[in-house]
Amino acid sequence: METSLYLPVKAFLEAAGYSVKGEVGGCDLVGISDDESPVVVICELKMTFNLELLLQAVDRAAVADEVWIAARISAKGRGRETDKRYRDLCRRLGIGMMGVSDRGDVSVIVPSTSPMPRTNPKRRSRLVREHKTRRGDPVLGGSTRVPMMTAYRQQALGCAAILAKGPLRVGDVRKDVPEAGKILLSNVYGWFERLERGVYGLTDAGRDALVRWPQL
Secondary structure, three states: OOHHHHHHHHHHHHHOOOEEEEEEOOEEEEEEOOOOOOOEEEEEEEOOOOHHHHHHHHHHOOOOOEEEEEEEOOOOOOOHHHOHHHHHHHHHHOEEEEEEOOOOOEEEEEOOOOOOOOOOHHHHHHHHHHHHHOOOOOOOOOOOOOOOOOHHHHHHHHHHHHHOOOOEEHHHHHOOOOOHHHHHHHOOOOOEEEEEOOEEEEOHHHHHHHHHOOOO
């Protein structure tokens, strides 16, 4: 699965100085530098190099400074990484290629040297904001069919953990979760119930969520 590629590529980019998190804004892997004007690097993962992987990378070009694709290197040497046409296409598009061996070693097949066009600043801003506000790196890049642990879900779990001790006023919850007012009012996941004006408690669904994600 693609998740098996995530940790080797994450380690590779972290060694290059990026803060890396998985499944941010629909991207398998997002790395952001600590510079005042951060550099955004996106990498899409697949078990093999194919056209779909390239199409995903082209879509990410609107929000990233560098776009990479990474896949498992064919043990028999018959993968797309050996196809000069595929490598040349990546070069023309400015997309870097990384190969991951069975041992987890990462090699650069095609460097990402050409600057990618940035045509969607709003989408880029959402991506950077989600990356910076998400605590830790709770989702392996390449994950599918599982609820994504977004920054919003983390904050909602923070509210639930506080309310697990008993009903409280919004202002009391807001001391630890600044966005508590919006989260409790919208109640996206059905975890909270309004007991009276400005006072909220935790539902059974909220308690189940705390059991499901105890580390948060």
